[in-house]
Amino acid sequence: MGVQEVQACLDSAHQRCSESGLRLTQKREQILRLMLEAEAPLSPYEVVDLYNAQAEQNMPPNSAYRILDFLAEANLVHKLNSANKYIACSHIACSHPHSASQFLICSQCKTVKEVMMEPKLLKEIQKNVSSAGFKMRHPSVELECLCGECSES
């Protein structure tokens, strides 16, 4: 993601936060920037290492956990439960609303692709869920895959 795009995301993030009364503090913004630039899923400890290397500071792990949780709550990053990692949302700067995401996770090289689910597909899944007496809490799906490159080799 280019510098301008990152900046656009940060601006948009600031706006969305202030609209909903959330505080996008300096640290949180720094971490969000880092996630946007990474464009790959990062664990809290990886975030710590990256941040400390870049900022020559010493963020404790619990801060990284807290900040990532905040960003996930604010829908600025997604939590990939199956990998215990976080990845920047690829639609922060978009203005139009989005359907749920499918995360395709290559179990070999760990790249992640976020694709949209058709509303119809989401509805079908939710139908299964509700007929079992459950309610979906987080309309996203993580799938264990092989990416194009890895499935060739």
Add this chain to the structure above:
Amino acid sequence: MGVQEVQACLDSAHQRCSESGLRLTQKREQILRLMLEAEAPLSPYEVVDLYNAQAEQNMPPNSAYRILDFLAEANLVHKLNSANKYIACSHIACSHPHSASQFLICSQCKTVKEVMMEPKLLKEIQKNVSSAGFKMRHPSVELECLCGECSES
């Protein structure tokens, strides 16, 4: 699951393993029995504790990890990646083939319900995957939900 059902699953598991050249050793069978009786997702360490309590032995954690991995490879238990837990497959003793599973995981009380996906639904998901150049490796889906009871309170 009743005693007879558990036994039927174990018998079926033995047969399936010998057919495919896998060794369902005594330890592995004991762990599988334990998982079948539990009917709930268990972490490797929970398996260790249960086993040690029942058998008055002292299984090291790495053995539990290895055995659970084996059972998952053999499709006798499912690995729930989002929870890092394992749950006995609810269809070991069935003779007919099965479609992929949807695991509905209550994020509050942690109960899990395994429901089947209609082949049509699975196909749609796979279509999304392949049009992104990926291949599904494990046709199962874990969904963060609230169960009936928890969504009431």
Add this chain to the structure above:
DNA sequence: CTTCTAAATGATATGTTATATCATTGCACA
């Protein structure tokens, strides 16, 4: 511009989960 307050972050310790390495046991096969 201060002062107050609550939220955010830091420091520290420790609990929990996962894995690496090597020794030992046990089962299949000759």
Add this chain to the structure above:
DNA sequence: TGTGCAATGATATAACATATCATTTAGAAG
């Protein structure tokens, strides 16, 4: 009944996650 490989055990330690309390900082109120 040895022999060799797979399975398991023993041990240590790495990696991950969280709990608790101290400190700082940002925003509200005066």
